[in-house]
Amino acid sequence: MQIVNEHRRKDIHNSDIPTVCSACEARHGGVCGTLSPDQLLDLSRHSTRRSIEPGREVIGQGETTDSYANIISGVVKLSKVLADGRQQIVGLQFAPDFMGRPFTRESALTAEAAVDTDICCFPRTVIERLVSEAPGLEHRLHEQALKELDEARDWMLTLGRKTAQEKVASFLYIIATHIAPEKGTANEFDLPLSRADIADYLGLTIETVSRQITKLRKDNVIRIENSRHVSVPSLDRLMHVAGID
Amino acid sequence: MQIVNEHRRKDIHNSDIPTVCSACEARHGGVCGTLSPDQLLDLSRHSTRRSIEPGREVIGQGETTDSYANIISGVVKLSKVLADGRQQIVGLQFAPDFMGRPFTRESALTAEAAVDTDICCFPRTVIERLVSEAPGLEHRLHEQALKELDEARDWMLTLGRKTAQEKVASFLYIIATHIAPEKGTANEFDLPLSRADIADYLGLTIETVSRQITKLRKDNVIRIENSRHVSVPSLDRLMHVAGID
DNA sequence: CGGGCCCTTTGATTTTGATCAAGTCGCCGA
DNA sequence: TCGGCGACTTGATCAAAATCAAAGGGCCCG
Numbered sequence: 001m002q003i004v005n006e007h008r009r010k011d012i013h014n015s016d017i018p019t020v021c022s023a024c025e026a027r028h029g030g031v032c033g034t035l036s037p038d039q040l041l042d043l044s045r046h047s048t049r050r051s052i053e054p055g056r057e058v059i060g061q062g063e064t065t066d067s068y069a070n071i072i073s074g075v076v077k078l079s080k081v082l083a084d085g086r087q088q089i090v091g092l093q094f095a096p097d098f099m100g101r102p103f104t105r106e107s108a109l110t111a112e113a114a115v116d117t118d119i120c121c122f123p124r125t126v127i128e129r130l131v132s133e134a135p136g137l138e139h140r141l142h143e144q145a146l147k148e149l150d151e152a153r154d155w156m157l158t159l160g161r162k163t164a165q166e167k168v169a170s171f172l173y174i175i176a177t178h179i180a181p182e183k184g185t186a187n188e189f190d191l192p193l194s195r196a197d198i199a200d201y202l203g204l205t206i207e208t209v210s211r212q213i214t215k216l217r218k219d220n221v222i223r224i225e226n227s228r229h230v231s232v233p234s235l236d237r238l239m240h241v242a243g244i245d
Numbered sequence: 246m247q248i249v250n251e252h253r254r255k256d257i258h259n260s261d262i263p264t265v266c267s268a269c270e271a272r273h274g275g276v277c278g279t280l281s282p283d284q285l286l287d288l289s290r291h292s293t294r295r296s297i298e299p300g301r302e303v304i305g306q307g308e309t310t311d312s313y314a315n316i317i318s319g320v321v322k323l324s325k326v327l328a329d330g331r332q333q334i335v336g337l338q339f340a341p342d343f344m345g346r347p348f349t350r351e352s353a354l355t356a357e358a359a360v361d362t363d364i365c366c367f368p369r370t371v372i373e374r375l376v377s378e379a380p381g382l383e384h385r386l387h388e389q390a391l392k393e394l395d396e397a398r399d400w401m402l403t404l405g406r407k408t409a410q411e412k413v414a415s416f417l418y419i420i421a422t423h424i425a426p427e428k429g430t431a432n433e434f435d436l437p438l439s440r441a442d443i444a445d446y447l448g449l450t451i452e453t454v455s456r457q458i459t460k461l462r463k464d465n466v467i468r469i470e471n472s473r474h475v476s477v478p479s480l481d482r483l484m485h486v487a488g489i490d
Numbered sequence: 491c492g493g494g495c496c497c498t499t500t501g502a503t504t505t506t507g508a509t510c511a512a513g514t515c516g517c518c519g520a
Numbered sequence: 521t522c523g524g525c526g527a528c529t530t531g532a533t534c535a536a537a538a539t540c541a542a543a544g545g546g547c548c549c550g
Contacts, residue, residue, distance in 0.1 A: 080402045083490040088405040090398040101395075103388060108395060135380050142387040143348060149390055150346075150353055152397040153335040157325045159404040160333040160448025164507065195528060203405025208507055210529055226516085227528060245328040409537065440498065453537055455499055471546085472498060 018044040024120070026096030029181065030070040031144070034136035046126045052113040058099070061110045067121045068100030074117025075179075075192040078109050079200065089201040091148060091155075092192075094178045098144050102127070114192045159203050162243055167202040168212040169242035172222065176232055188231040216241070263289035269365065271341030274426065275315040276389070279381035291371045297358040303344070306355045312366045313345030319362025320424075320437040323354050324445065334446040336393060336400075337437075339423045343389050347372075359437045404448050407488055412447040413457040414487035417467065421477055433476040461486070 016037035261282035323336040
């Protein structure tokens with residue numbers, strides 16, 4: 001008890017934590033959480049915060065990356081395109097996810113902000129140095145990669161085997177459970193993606209997405225205002241429609 | 246030059262390498278490659294080789310895993326099922342891939358041999374101990390996870406945006422490039438998957454897969470014997486049909 | 491050698507979602 | 521206040537793949 005209080009007080013004072021970091025919403029969940037105060041200071045000296053407006057590309061498919069980033073707030077779309085322009089969103093990232101593909105220079109995907117997004121960027125060289133110094137950091141990055149792998153595989157089941165109706169419900173479920181990080185599941189939220197983005201995420205067309213959303217509304221699974229604001233009266237019901245056991 | 250030869254000679258003699266490992270085809274590519282002779286000996290003492298016939302389940306969805314494994318030869322299907330039985334193969338693993346989801350007890354997927362497969366199993370506890378002792382091992386596992394993530398995302402593009410024809414061609418391309426590890430791309434091979442498996446991998450039905458294979462044969466993109474043996478006269482042509490730029 | 495079984499192919503028909511084509515709605519700027 | 525534009529919805533039609541149905545074909549086993 002005594003110790004817990006001590007610890008807490010210290011954390012509140014943030015005596016050893018760089019000022020930029022102490023106020024950072026992503027610090028505990030993000031990759032920085034494993035670093036010692038010294039290392040955090042080192043990292044923070046080389047890091048820069050950026051605000052990105054919706055639609056702005058953070059890194060393009062085939063470009064070389066020289067930085068990694070932590071998402072502080074917002075939503076980032078990761079997508080791939082075929083030569084003829086067909087596009088697929090292969091992942092969504094929310095705060096406090098880590099962005100960037102470690103140990104490779106060339107990006108195999110495009111990262112683009114879906115809504116107003118704040119990120120904290122680190123040069124590749126600094127991250128790689130810290131990885132070699134702090135084994136906990138690589139572990140954290142490894143866990144993030146495994147989490148993304150699990151999510152990607154779940155989504156493959158959705159893409160390959162679910163109906164349009166189930167796909168749209170699955171998408172809404174993902175948003176409800178990820179949009180408010182640290183607050184658990186939201187039963188009311190603004191969609192961070194346009195219909196076109198949703199279509200690209202689900203492997204459908206805009207029209208089909210729109211029709212299925214209309215159907216979910218008529219079936220009282222969701223309520224919609226201004227085509228972007230969604231409320232979910234029963235999450236169980238949404239999950240059921242999404243085919244989630 | 247001198248040094249290279251020295252190194253090679255030592256490697257051929259395998260003076261410090263446990264006997265079971267020295268003959269192992271997967272050692273260099275597999276996760277064991279980063280271990281010191283001591284650690285390799287340690288691991289080999291606790292490892293067991295198993296042969297798995299096609300269709301045998303290695304680990305079921307929802308079961309708890311207590312071991313990891315290296316694939317020595319063969320092909321393993323990773324799949325997920327919906328409550329109503331719809332199934333999706335979310336990944337194929339070939340030698341010398343590492344199987345198992347580190348840092349979690351419960352498996353989110355089913356792993357099943359597609360053909361006769363040999364694996365080398367390690368208890369979870371030993372791997373976890375070695376990870377804490379040898380940072381190179383976690384790095385190797387991390388890279389394997391990142392590789393699988395890249396592959397999963399590539400496949401999401403296939404599942405979400407390609408036509409049946411392109412999907413089947415993409416599948417054949419994957420097999421051609423992975424079936425003979427260390428030998429590069431094969432332009433003649435036996436399919437490790439039945440039509441039903443291919444359908445589950447591509448998010449299609451058996452009938453559609455069969456029709457598309459017939460079409461590829463008629464278009465001279467592939468030749469087929471006994472419905473399982475495939476030869477590819479021009480890999481470029483196959484890639485083109487698969488929509489791979 | 492024949493029969494049965496499983497895997498695969500092929501054919502006919504149906505269904506789901508795509509495509510084509512108008513609208514509607516909300517918002518911004520003149 | 522009025523256009524105009526972009527995002528979204530709705531409707532009609534079309535096509536790709538699913539479903540339903542029936543054969544082949546290879547292989548094992550009696």
